[in-house]
Amino acid sequence: MMIHISTRNGVPIYLQIVQQIRHQIASGRLRPGDELPPIRTLAQQLVINPNTVARAYRELESAGLITSKVGAGSRIAEGVSPLARRERMRILNEVIDGLLAEAHQLNFSDDEVVEALQQRAHGMREPVAEEETDHD
Amino acid sequence: MMIHISTRNGVPIYLQIVQQIRHQIASGRLRPGDELPPIRTLAQQLVINPNTVARAYRELESAGLITSKVGAGSRIAEGVSPLARRERMRILNEVIDGLLAEAHQLNFSDDEVVEALQQRAHGMREPVAEEETDHD
DNA sequence: TCGATTGTATTAAGACTTTAACACAATCGC
């Protein structure tokens, strides 16, 4: 289970967890019966309060995506199926649109974005620095 | 002044405003001396409370990116210069990395992301639906 | 000069997020 959270973007932590598990289910990376890490374990990994993870799991259970049993643990619910490629593509396109919008504000053309993505995807991918530079 | 906010992603509204103005300055789209819309006007456009816009402007002024004068208005501060292409590229790469991470969770390969972006950028770009589909 | 405009400031309220510290009950492994 790979979950990565950021506290620098304003998105609530429990929502980041929900969305990432959602997407991993959508992609078939998480399948019915697969175990989720115990609440306390994931909380320790992410260095957040167990209540925050519990909140995320509660939302996922309400959505019918996972089932939780006291003492047992939480698993991907039976019956949930990965999304069709078409649906995943729709989600991907939403994210891409967000990227394009942000790129345009930075005054990059579509072609430049495509080129940058190719560099990033194919070439050696080094992680970028965390900080956003200040102007002046 | 084009600002577009979303209430569906958990990102605080005032932060969305700050970041978008930041990026438009970074790109040279907004230059020193350029007027920002009055707080009340922008608030009306975005259908949010004027206090929220004021919060954004206050942060931008603290950062030295804009200057505000009672009765006059707010303008892009003198002396701020657009970021070098290299810096803008660094920011773009951060966003691209975010896209790739999300795409991977959706089980798309780098090549598929590149292809989807090309479609989106070159082909006819229709806006996607707002809602995220539920599983089941 | 005068009225409208504009940024600033304050106070209040409500909703949401996160952390903290527990207690409890069901399950699992030995």
Added chain:
DNA sequence: GCGATTGTGTTAAAGTCTTAATACAATCGA
């Protein structure tokens, strides 16, 4: 069976975000 593990539930506190309703002072335009 027993102890550890695990999800659930509660209460409390602190912080943040947004809206609301004013009031004020400086600036601008006619």
